[in-house]
Amino acid sequence: MKNRLFYVLFVISLSLCLYLGQVSLVFLNLGLNLGASVSASEVSNSKLILPGLNDYKNGDFLGAISKWKGVLNNLSHGDTVTVSKYLVRAYQQVGQIENAITTLNQLVAYYKKVGARQEMGRMFTELAQAYSSLGQRRKAITLLCGDSEQCTSYSAVTIARESSDSIGEMSAIISLGNTYRLQGDYNQSIKYLEQALTNAKKYDYNSYILSTLNGLGNTYVTLAKRSRRYLEFAIQTGDKTEEEKFTSSSRDFDNKAISYFEAGLALSRGQNSINELRLMINLAVPYHHSRTVNETKSILQQAHNLLNLNSNSIPDSRDKAYAIIRLANLYTLVTVPIKAKETDAYSCSNQIPSETIELLQNAVTLSQRIKDKQSLAFAQGQLGHVYECQKDYSKALELTQQAQLLAGIEPTHYLWDWQAGRILQSQGKNTEAIAAYETSVKALNSIRGDLAIAGRDVQFDFRDTVEPVYRELTKLYLEQEVQANSQIKNLEFALETIDGLRVAELQNYLGSDCTLPTISKPVTRINLHTAIINTVILENRVAVILTLPGNHNNSTSQLYWAFVTRSNVSSIINDLRYNLENRSDLTNAYQQKASQVYDWLIRPFEQQLQQSKIETLVFIHDGIFRTIPMATLYDGNEFLVQKYAIANTLSLTLTEQTQLSTQDLRVLAFGLTQRSVIEGSIYYEPLNYVKFELDNIKSVLPGSKGLIDNAFTPERLKQELTQNNFPIIHLATHGKFGIDSRDTFLVTGKLESDVGTKKIKQYNEKLTMNKLYEFIRARRNNSLELLTLTACETAVGSDRDALGIAGLSLQAGARSIVASLWQVDDESTARLIGSFYKHLRQGMSRAKALQKAQKQWLQQNSNERKHPGYWAPLILVGNWF
Structure with missing residues (x-):
């Protein structure tokens, strides 16, 4: 059930058709043209296969699957292969990705056995698309290109090139570009999609030109979305420079997306109704943010007209149903303020356009016709939300409950439980509302890990589609007016719920690069003091x-x-x-x-x-x-x-509750004293007291090791971590905790050259937190007691940055972390840290050792240096024992 979440998350963000449209286009050119009649050259026994094809073309995908599976044993070997391909496409249509993967692996084994290398490469591409839809991006990339930039020999791209298979090569490269987008590597996405576009134009393959233009447009839409999310944080932190930067970048990305979508639309007009419809719908999002309301309404009306005029030429399918639902929601979107997001499922507008209701009703009818419960649940659920916004709570609840029944045990159920909770709360039925919210939160907790490996663009929507569920239930618990003897129980429930949110929030921050480690002995009780x-x-x-x-x-x-x-x-x-x-x-x-x-x-x-x-x-x-x-x-x-x-x-x-052992208490310390610069010409001042800081550590904790400046390289850090087992790792260097775990880094002493300009520049190499996590996790003994970072900073007002401190500790497997919230006076840091380690050696708890160091600073320094700016930025996160 969990793997279906990715499918669900695409629908929540109402961008499902963006991705599946590309997948089906690629499948179409890999031998899965199910819309055409079966010819003698395709199969030898068309009578057995035609009934399934008829079901498929009529939108009865489950019926097609049943019929094709029923005749597999009666077919010739060649026909079995063809029908297996048909089954893959049908499985995709109903979201049975695991079954599609099983069948594709059988096809790969068959083509490998008979030496059909070209066909095997094409199946690799299809397998990659299936794995990508389950969130397994790295596996998809390995199938498409391998682990190197040049693409390994046993990959879809290389096999296609060696077989002179231009179609297979373009399909693989397009899939690679789209997978990198979903993984959040947008530069790689653009690189491969532009390469595919050049090849498609060279061979004059219109379907691939369209697919690539759509892919590039989607990548820039995602970049624009990311910039707008970062803009929100810049506004939150009051950073005017960042605010201007992200305002400009979001507009630029929107304009690039528009240019690609419009180019695709010009190519598809009058030729392919489904592609034309898809591109019009895609255009509406960047139009909404960067064009006038009238321009946005115009493109939506064109899509609506196309849908009405060419409804019969666009085959009924789940994709079509979701396209209609998305079009309906976009009509509503343009009537609400510009700050509203397409993913904000909770926002309401009092001005529901008539087109929205009409389209959702059409989607209901279509879903009923093709007997697709999932799209029907979404259509009825969205229609219920419309009535919720109009405060017709009786009708809203009726439709929402129908969606709940249709969703069954699917992860989508949480959406409709959440919606039912909101409606019941609006009706003043708080007890029933709490029950609905509890069911929704329970479903979210069961799929929490999957939220982490969803696409990065989906993770940006966490605050709109996941966080409110936890918060609203917590609020209900806290505000519930009950008898005194049950108030404690409500507080316990509130604490459990908000705890679930914080774990989900952290997993969302870390993303697919880390799974939160299981704590063998978490804190289950509070000690006496x-x-x-x-x-x-x-x-x-x-x-x-x-x-x-x-x-x-x-x-x-x-x-x-x-x-x-x-x-x-x-x-x-x-x-x-x-x-x-x-x-x-x-x-x-x-x-x-x-x-x-x-x-x-x-x-x-x-x-x-x-x-x-x-x-x-x-x-x-x-x-x-x-x-x-x-x-x-x-x-x-x-x-x-x-x-x-x-x-x-x-x-x-x-949080573990293990005491810190004072035996063999040694530190592996790295530091940077010199002025440094990272790519983008961001300069950092020298840290003049870092050598003193590291020498002090070695004096306080004998057996410790300190390496500075050009000895502080990622390679040396990895070597030391692999060969030695220090319970404490101390990094005294500039660094930044960012909005996203990928924006979080440390500055090393290793210099790298930029030869892209006339004057060669040298930059300090950045060590990402994800890479640091890999190094620490590779240690022979994973039990890291403490990670200390003494020159990092978080942005003022950015709770996402501060979240990164806790994230890094858990990501690296450290029981606790001491880190600075802002750039500090490195002399005061050196003295405070030395004092902190001295008190640790004396047997104090982590929290009391830091308290003692800070109290001593206040006692020993003059009024000026008692200012918190000197002693307060170092905080302890995690195990305090």
């Missing part, structure tokens, strides 16, 4: 939940509401972060905001914390709270760290 503080940011208030240790290994939780809006929280936290970074501020401007946040999170519980003799506070934060160090919260007299040891974690279920 530790308290947990959870935050949940709602639209008009913040829920703060304190969990204290209780008797008999039990814990108790209590809820406090801070009545502050989401926008005010963001504004205050961003102001505080700016003030914390401003070390030259002698007025201590940070104190006002730090006191305000203290009043929200700590002051309501001061008495309970004192009575329970709490020594360590563990914060499990929501959103923007992750971007500031809790150590800096101020009660008017002293910082929070002066009273409590502090740690952060994303989820207790991802």
Whole structure:
């Protein structure tokens, strides 16, 4: 069931037809022309095969599958091969990808046995497309090209070239370009699709020209979507430079997408109705963002007219049903504000165009005619959403419940459970709404891992299509007015739900490059002197939940509401972060905001914390709270760290409770002291105290090893990690946590040359977090106790950046991580870290060792250097024991 999620996610983003259209076009030219009559040259026993073909052409794909499977044993060997190809196409149509793969593997084995290398290469392409649709992009790329840039001998591209099979080569290259797009490697996608376009024009293959133009358009649409998502984060962080950059890039990408789609449309007009329809629908998205409303409405009307005039010439199919559904949703999209996204399934417009309702009703009729439950569920579910927006909740619920029944156990069920929950909540039926939301969240939890390996463009939609389900259920739990004796149960449910969101959020951030490791012994109870503080940011208030240790290994939780809006929280936290970074501020401007946040999170519980003799506070934060160090919260007299040891974690279920052993406590340290520059002419200042920092570590922890500057290369790091088992890895170099795990990197001392210009430039090579993860995971002993990063930074206000710190720790298999939230004074860092390691060696917990180092700094330094900008950016995430 899980593998069907990828199919579902494409539909959620309403771009399914973009991809399947290309797949079917490629299949068409690989011997699967099911629309034409069977000729004597194709099969020797057409009477046995024709009934299945008739079912297929009438949209009864399951009927076709049944008939073809029923006659396989009665066919000649050659006819069996042909019908097996037909079955592959039918399996694709109904989403039975695993069956398609099984059949394709049988075809590969057959062609290999008979020495038909050209046909075997073509089957590799089809297999790759099937694996790609299941999210297995790397496997698809290996089948298409192998692991090298030049393409290995046993790959679809090379086999086609060696066989002088121009059609097979173009099909493989187009598939390669589309797969790279889905993997998020857009430069590679464009490279291969442009190569395919050149070849298609050379041979004058119109169908491949169309497919490639469509693929290039889709890639640039995805790039535009990514830029708009990054733009949202730039606005959130108040970065005007980044805001201008992503505004411009999204517009440029939209214009490129439009140029490719329009070129394809000009080529397809009057020749192929389904391609013409697909391209018109595709055009509407970049038009919506970069053209006028009238231009967008015009292209939608053209698509609608084409559908009405050529309905009979466009065969009934699931693809056609989804195209109609997408067209219906696009009609609604152009009536809502420009900021609305095509993937925002929760947004409502009061102005539902008549075309939307008409098209959705047509999609219902079509799906019923072809007996396709999945497209029928989507058509009825979307129609239910229309009535939800119109506040006709009775009709909306009726249609939604029909969609629920049709979806059955499919992953799509979560969408309709979520929708039912919203409708019931609007009707004031909170108990029934909670039940619907619970079913939806349960379904999401079961497919959480699959969300990670969906296409990167689908992952950008996480906040629109997944996150709201968890948040709305959490809100219902927290706001549920129940009797006092069951309030605790609701708090437990709320904490479990928001925990599920945080795990899903982290998996979404890491993407397909990492699967979250299973924690063998997660924290299941709180030790005697530790308290947990959870935050949940709602639209008009913040829920703060304190969990204290209780008797008999039990814990108790209590809820406090801070009545502050989401926008005010963001504004205050961003102001505080700016003030914390401003070390030259002698007025201590940070104190006002730090006191305000203290009043929200700590002051309501001061008495309970004192009575329970709490020594360590563990914060499990929501959103923007992750971007500031809790150590800096101020009660008017002293910082929070002066009273409590502090740690952060994303989820207790991802946190081990093992104590740090002081035996053989050694550090493998790498550092960069020199001025550095990375590609794109981004310069970093020298870190003058890094040598002192590493020497100090070797002094405090004998047996430690330190390598700096040109000795700090990815290759040397990999070698040291492979050959030695250090429990602590320390990297003192510039780095950045980004919005996406692929934007997160460290700067190494290895120089690489750029010979693309008249003047050769040298850049410092970047070490991506994914590559670091691979190095650490390759160690002989995977138990890494601590990863320390002392010169990295996160963007002000970007909770995605801060999420990367927790992500890196788990990705690398480290039990905890100490990292800097912003660029720090490297002298203070060197001294703080030395003190931290000294206290670790003395047997202190990780949290208390960091607290002791920071308290000593405050005691030993003058007023100016007591500013949090010097000592506070280092935070502990993960295991605090």
